[in-house]
Amino acid sequence: MTSGMDCNELVELVTSYLDGSLDPDKRARFDVHLTECDGCENYLRQFRSTVDTLGKINDETFEPAFRDRLLNAFRDWR
Amino acid sequence: MSRYAVVEMTTTARDETALIAGLRAGDEAVYAELVDRHTPSMLRVARGYVRTNAVAEEVVQEAWIALLKGIAKFEGRSSLRTWLFTVLVNIAKARALRERRNAEVEVMAFTGGSVDPARFRSADDPWPGHWREDASPAPFPDTPEGSVLGDELIAVARAELEKLPERQRIVVTMRDMLGLDSAEVRELLDISVANQRVLLHRGRSAVRQVLEDYLKDPK
Numbered sequence: 001m002t003s004g005m006d007c008n009e010l011v012e013l014v015t016s017y018l019d020g021s022l023d024p025d026k027r028a029r030f031d032v033h034l035t036e037c038d039g040c041e042n043y044l045r046q047f048r049s050t051v052d053t054l055g056k057i058n059d060e061t062f063e064p065a066f067r068d069r070l071l072n073a074f075r076d077w078r
Numbered sequence: 079m080s081r082y083a084v085v086e087m088t089t090t091a092r093d094e095t096a097l098i099a100g101l102r103a104g105d106e107a108v109y110a111e112l113v114d115r116h117t118p119s120m121l122r123v124a125r126g127y128v129r130t131n132a133v134a135e136e137v138v139q140e141a142w143i144a145l146l147k148g149i150a151k152f153e154g155r156s157s158l159r160t161w162l163f164t165v166l167v168n169i170a171k172a173r174a175l176r177e178r179r180n181a182e183v184e185v186m187a188f189t190g191g192s193v194d195p196a197r198f199r200s201a202d203d204p205w206p207g208h209w210r211e212d213a214s215p216a217p218f219p220d221t222p223e224g225s226v227l228g229d230e231l232i233a234v235a236r237a238e239l240e241k242l243p244e245r246q247r248i249v250v251t252m253r254d255m256l257g258l259d260s261a262e263v264r265e266l267l268d269i270s271v272a273n274q275r276v277l278l279h280r281g282r283s284a285v286r287q288v289l290e291d292y293l294k295d296p297k
Binding site (some may be wrong): 006007008009011012014015016019021037038039040042043045046047049050051053054055056057061062063066067069070071073074075077078 | 104106109113114117118121135138139142143146147172192193195205206208209214216217218220228231232236237239244250254255257260271275277278279282283285286289290
């Protein structure tokens, strides 16, 4: 069950894991742990979903009055 | 570099060349497209530095004007977007200093806390540090594009993003919403590799937690 990494250690390393910035030894321990632990596998999936969800907060609109001001700034510049 | 990355870069470069040419020629449609694409994120980033929405709008407007003034000399060493956000961050920082607000990045040592420690087994357990059976994460349900639940989760994530400490909010915005890479964010904010990672991880972890809570108990 323990392969040199505990769940509470793994949860702190997920961002580094996703960025590919763990050293090879830690990455290997992370990967081995995942194969043995449903909780952490689910945690990693939740984390990926979270990043995906954050990526979708994109279609925000902003005040039309402010947009007009920005377009007016362009007309002044031109 | 992967083939995908090369193709991606070429597409972006071609797109950008056209946009830059359009701006230089005074094409308002091109400008409006860029404004619509980037302004919401710029406001979000600016609000990390200044107190009010009104001042954030001034900062964003100043950044657009600086872009227009500089476009003739823009040499394309960075992407247009990276340049725009560099300008924005510099203006926002200067403005924050004028407001006598500390614009320095402050990061405390990261000592855990991505997950409530009570969810892990204690030292006297045969498997200390592992998930307690009743607290082990369950998979999030699939949420197809445009589904009701998917939209709810985006709203929950957005609300939590607003509540994050400002540096976390800025880094999460830049990485996960704007899609900048860690090197770009480090350069824009002048922070270390470790700080970038800590801020990003803390911010994401907080959002993950509220999504998990929401999915257990939708309101």
